[in-house]
Amino acid sequence: MRATEAAAEARRVMEICNACRYCEGFCAVFPAMTLKRDFSDADVSYLANLCHGCRGCYYACQYAPPHEWGVNVPATFALLRTDTYAEYAWPPRAAALFQRNGVVVSLALAAAVALVLILAGLANPGGAFTAARPVAPGAFYDVIPLWAMQVVGIASFGFALAAMAMGARNFWRDAGARGAGPVAIGLALWDVLTLRNLGGGGNGCNDNSERFSMRRRWLHHAMFYGFMLCFAATCTGFVYHAFLGWHAPYPLLSAPVVLGTVGGALLLAGTGGMIAMRQVADPAVNPRALLGADLAVLVLLSLSALTGLVLLALRGTGAMGPALAVHLGVILALFVTLPYSRMIHGVYRGLALLRRAAERNMTPTSG
Ligand code: SF4
Ligand code: SF4
Numbered sequence: 001m002r003a004t005e006a007a008a009e010a011r012r013v014m015e016i017c018n019a020c021r022y023c024e025g026f027c028a029v030f031p032a033m034t035l036k037r038d039f040s041d042a043d044v045s046y047l048a049n050l051c052h053g054c055r056g057c058y059y060a061c062q063y064a065p066p067h068e069w070g071v072n073v074p075a076t077f078a079l080l081r082t083d084t085y086a087e088y089a090w091p092p093r094a095a096a097l098f099q100r101n102g103v104v105v106s107l108a109l110a111a112a113v114a115l116v117l118i119l120a121g122l123a124n125p126g127g128a129f130t131a132a133r134p135v136a137p138g139a140f141y142d143v144i145p146l147w148a149m150q151v152v153g154i155a156s157f158g159f160a161l162a163a164m165a166m167g168a169r170n171f172w173r174d175a176g177a178r179g180a181g182p183v184a185i186g187l188a189l190w191d192v193l194t195l196r197n198l199g200g201g202g203n204g205c206n207d208n209s210e211r212f213s214m215r216r217r218w219l220h221h222a223m224f225y226g227f228m229l230c231f232a233a234t235c236t237g238f239v240y241h242a243f244l245g246w247h248a249p250y251p252l253l254s255a256p257v258v259l260g261t262v263g264g265a266l267l268l269a270g271t272g273g274m275i276a277m278r279q280v281a282d283p284a285v286n287p288r289a290l291l292g293a294d295l296a297v298l299v300l301l302s303l304s305a306l307t308g309l310v311l312l313a314l315r316g317t318g319a320m321g322p323a324l325a326v327h328l329g330v331i332l333a334l335f336v337t338l339p340y341s342r343m344i345h346g347v348y349r350g351l352a353l354l355r356r357a358a359e360r361n362m363t364p365t366s367g
Contacts, residue, residue, distance in 0.1 A: 090166035102296030114329025143321035163339035222270030229263025
């Protein structure tokens, strides 16, 4: 991890917290912090990704602004996390582009992919792209050729997987732990799947003030499981197509459609709630500089759900072709930007939880 301004500030703040330790029971960050006396840039990178931004320690802190020490752990870690997304990303230049213009890059990418698919669809003979047709197996491939969908799909999904794997490797090499065995992996997985830490001590997060709320946890649950259900719908569709020879669009009560509809509705509810919360967030703990990148991923996620539901509603009409092109454009843009957006925090946070689980039996230093 490079010695950035945010990393230096995180080290300063962690040294104060390590002497104070008032927040020791708040989250996984503070017990992990107590294992160290000195903090390297890699250590603060790990702690920043272990933080889930509940803001509890900010509203509880007697040294928070206007105190002259200006301790602000959530804002410091939020800025440092953004540095880590750029630091570990592959290729690094792509991350810098996304950090500067997240919303514009995402929408431009979605529009570009949709345009390629629209052109491929328009090249079909006899106006097939805009012709109304019954919802029958293979109808999607009548409006946009299968090869066009496969080429852009495999290229963008394969790129996203490779870039995320490289990012995870870079993070673990720099800020991971040695000797994370099966028990540690099991504990970390449990934390990820239950989003346990977002529950705080049972009262949830401090969204905007000293008041606790479970709203953020439930919205994250909706987004996480909505996304996973949509992904399961895509995988099921792939199995149907590749191994069973059943071609899309599928009936309303088929597994891909049911999984995608429930997942899309959850994703839409979760992202809509998070966008609304981000608009009124306390700027003291939610740096304005991160607003664009925060909104970019939420907008892309909500558009992917919305365009999927619109496509479902327009099947069988002359608008099915354009709706399919736009939906695929948004989905593939989401995949390509995944390794550089806030979504990559899910990967780094999972690895940070793994290091925490691997170090669970280490003895804290004296404060
Ligand atoms: S955030 Fe403030 S109160 Fe909490 S441990 Fe750090 S210095 Fe102490
Ligand atoms: S903001 Fe929440 S999760 Fe992050 S360090 Fe503070 S208490 Fe822990």
